[in-house]
Amino acid sequence: MTKAELIAAMAAEAKITKAAAAKALESYVGIVGKELKKNGKIGLVGFGTFSIVKRKAREGRNPQSGKKIKIPAKRVVKFRVGKALANKVK
Numbered sequence: 001m002t003k004a005e006l007i008a009a010m011a012a013e014a015k016i017t018k019a020a021a022a023k024a025l026e027s028y029v030g031i032v033g034k035e036l037k038k039n040g041k042i043g044l045v046g047f048g049t050f051s052i053v054k055r056k057a058r059e060g061r062n063p064q065s066g067k068k069i070k071i072p073a074k075r076v077v078k079f080r081v082g083k084a085l086a087n088k089v090k
Helices: 003-014 018-039 083-089
Strands: 041-044 048-055 058-061 068-071 074-081
Touching: 003 018, 018 041, 018 048, 074 083
Parallel strands: none
Antiparallel strands: 041 048, 048 074, 058 068
8 A cells, every 4th residue: 555545545534635634644654753763662552562672783795795794783663563453464
């Protein structure tokens, strides 16, 4: 599903305009990003939990040349699915 398809589905489900659905989606994405940066965790009961985890620096290989390269440490977003969402997907 693309972003445009998601916006259309949200608009149809909530019986709102596509513009309002797009604004709501952009707002949601922005708030999730800000909250993760600020607190490092967001939990939505039944849906899942977004959290920040630190990935250690490691050594990798350039697939084209085979040379060893250093991959720096960084923070990444992790999502753990909630029970209700997991049951819907089964």
